[in-house]
Amino acid sequence: MQSSIHLKTNSKSLALADTGKTGILLINLGTPEATDYRSMRRYLKQFLSDKRVVESSGPVWWLVLNGIILRKRPKTSGRAYDLIWNRELDESPLKTVTRSQAAALAKMFGGKANVVVDWAMRYGKPSIDDVLQRLTDKGCDRILLFPLYPQYSGATTGTALDNVFDVLKTMRHQPTIRSVAPYYDHPAHIKALADSIRAHHATLDWEPEVTIASLHGLPVDFIKKGDPYQDQCEATVAMLREELGFPDWKLLLTYQSRSGRTEWLTPDTEETAVGLARDGIKNLTIIAPGFATDCIETLEELHIRAVDAFLKAGGVNCSVIPCLNDSTDSINMLKTLIDSNLQGWI
Numbered sequence: 001m002q003s004s005i006h007l008k009t010n011s012k013s014l015a016l017a018d019t020g021k022t023g024i025l026l027i028n029l030g031t032p033e034a035t036d037y038r039s040m041r042r043y044l045k046q047f048l049s050d051k052r053v054v055e056s057s058g059p060v061w062w063l064v065l066n067g068i069i070l071r072k073r074p075k076t077s078g079r080a081y082d083l084i085w086n087r088e089l090d091e092s093p094l095k096t097v098t099r100s101q102a103a104a105l106a107k108m109f110g111g112k113a114n115v116v117v118d119w120a121m122r123y124g125k126p127s128i129d130d131v132l133q134r135l136t137d138k139g140c141d142r143i144l145l146f147p148l149y150p151q152y153s154g155a156t157t158g159t160a161l162d163n164v165f166d167v168l169k170t171m172r173h174q175p176t177i178r179s180v181a182p183y184y185d186h187p188a189h190i191k192a193l194a195d196s197i198r199a200h201h202a203t204l205d206w207e208p209e210v211t212i213a214s215l216h217g218l219p220v221d222f223i224k225k226g227d228p229y230q231d232q233c234e235a236t237v238a239m240l241r242e243e244l245g246f247p248d249w250k251l252l253l254t255y256q257s258r259s260g261r262t263e264w265l266t267p268d269t270e271e272t273a274v275g276l277a278r279d280g281i282k283n284l285t286i287i288a289p290g291f292a293t294d295c296i297e298t299l300e301e302l303h304i305r306a307v308d309a310f311l312k313a314g315g316v317n318c319s320v321i322p323c324l325n326d327s328t329d330s331i332n333m334l335k336t337l338i339d340s341n342l343q344g345w346i
């Protein structure tokens, strides 16, 4: 019995008898609390002040961010979120699905009282800070971090891990940490994506001529400075083509969500869709193999805007394949990745 020995964590004390649990922390990108101007502004300010996302700094950037971007952008982004908002739960779909992924994984760990699955957002709530505290309060002295991004970028995985270590800096008794590696090339991931394409195509009463694999864009400068994101995106799409037996032209890699004046990765998703329609392609599908979870970038930018642009340019049929989300295939794949990272822990 060691219950009398107490170690200090942040402000609370943790009895040794309560330790020995493993926490699994799913980390996703973020979400505003609501779509009104103030909530959107708060969310975007946190997001766009992150030096891993926007590297500009100094008084000029401060003026641009506060004087221009944070005046207009909350309104336009709020309108976009309004189109996809989960009204039943009054939250963004990204939050709904991330919670559901965590719940499904917790269920898979079923009877194991020594495993706790939780989820957090890099921007907005539940914050990484709060959830790490919750896990340590529950007695998790080992935590497996799982940033839900198949391809690594400093702007996504990097900043999520930075945030975790910023929180650990404040703890006297830090939990032991592991993190799941980027899984852009994991056979279980490629298989789950390929199966989702096959299954979706089988539901259509038309034959897709081309499929676009749309990944989130990134400034070219980030890549030049060493971010491996583009290589990992290219690897995912090359492996998908191989798994599906598609030639290059049948599964095209494009990048979406370009913003600002700097040069971003190309070709652009919407421009490619329009170009295909103008070249006579009538039937198109789009998949987003960089997003583990449907979000504004897929539900608004692809399902609404890209489809619309393709149809207006002369296309006839266009359908977006859902992200892997909380599908059985997805949860099995995530569980495979988690299991291989938990070796020796449980």
Ligand SMILES: C=CC1=C(C)c2cc3[nH]c(cc4nc(cc5[nH]c(cc1n2)c(C)c5CCC(=O)O)C(CCC(=O)O)=C4C)c(C)c3C=C
Residues within 6 Å of the ligand: 029, 030, 031, 032, 044, 047, 048, 053, 054, 077, 092, 094, 149, 153, 155, 156, 216, 217, 218, 219, 229, 259, 260, 290, 291, 294, 295, 296, 297
């Ligand atoms: C302007 C800089 C941005 C970079 C660089 C960037 C990279 C990047 N983002 C994702 C994934 C997601 N981004 C999402 C929303 C979003 N992204 C930016 C800006 C950059 N992203 C903004 C301002 C926003 C907010 C919404 C908006 O105003 O458009 C989301 C969706 C969140 C949701 O709640 O649905 C995801 C997911 C990746 C993968 C990436 C680079 C690799």
Ligand SMILES: [Fe+2]
Residues within 6 Å of the ligand: 216, 257
């Ligand atoms: Fe983004």
Ligand SMILES: [Fe+2]
Residues within 6 Å of the ligand: 216, 257, 297
């Ligand atoms: Fe974006």
